């Protein structure tokens with residue numbers, strides 16, 4: 001563990017959701033460039049919900065080195081990959097079906113294990129171990145970039161307020177069968193994995209999230225799930241939000257620069 005305290009979060013507000021799409025793509029490309037130059041690959045974890053639609057700025061962009069991407073899901077619903085609730089399906093519809101990414105670089109659930117959530121989450125954890133091959137060395141994987149969303153109820157990934165999984169310190173991937181938001185059966189990254197990433201970006205839009213965003217950013221002591229995302233130094237947390245979501249937030253904004 002680093003002895004340095006976490007960096008302060010950087011909050012950037014854009015006029016509306018559409019205005020986030022291109023800056024987010026530029027941000028992802030910068031992270032990709034740094035990672036590929038350093039290690040020859042780019043490890044990224046994606047959320048579902050409203051996030052996949054925000055990734056469309058990458059479509060048709062010649063600077064994306066799709067063959068260098070290794071994609072994981074921050075959380076996934078225990079459903080077949082072609083089910084309407086699947087985060088993978090949503091990312092496929094908005095992004096992966098439109099770009100030349102090798103299918104082997106997208107790490108999905110083993111759907112033969114949908115009936116056993118423990119097996120399902122263990123198998124997904126093994127995919128991470130295989131990719132990062134450092135469980136003993138560094139203890140937790142260090143993603144180049146993790147993209148998160150936040151529900152109006154203040155959940156992120158599949159980490160819900162008051163749930164016992166908020167206290168998980170050991171496992172990389174956990175499962176739950178009592179998600180308050182349907183569908184109930186899911187697997188999710190745990191905080192140690194999220195908090196060891198080099199960069200974490202929340203993308204949050206819409207006035208229905210304004211109250212919760214202000215709680216999370218202005219009152220972090222309340223310990224709501226997104227407030228527990230504090231990447232270990234030198235990791236950096238960003239919030240890309242629109243003005244509607246940020247309407248009640250006191251936390252200082254930073255102008256977007258790449």
Ligand SMILES: O=C1O[C@H](COP(=O)(O)O)[C@@H](O)[C@H](O)[C@H]1O
Nearest residue numbers: 047048049050051149150151157
């Ligand atoms: O259930 C989920 O919800 C969160 C937030 O979704 P949003 O539609 O409010 O952005 C999402 O980040 C997560 O991946 C998903 O499984």
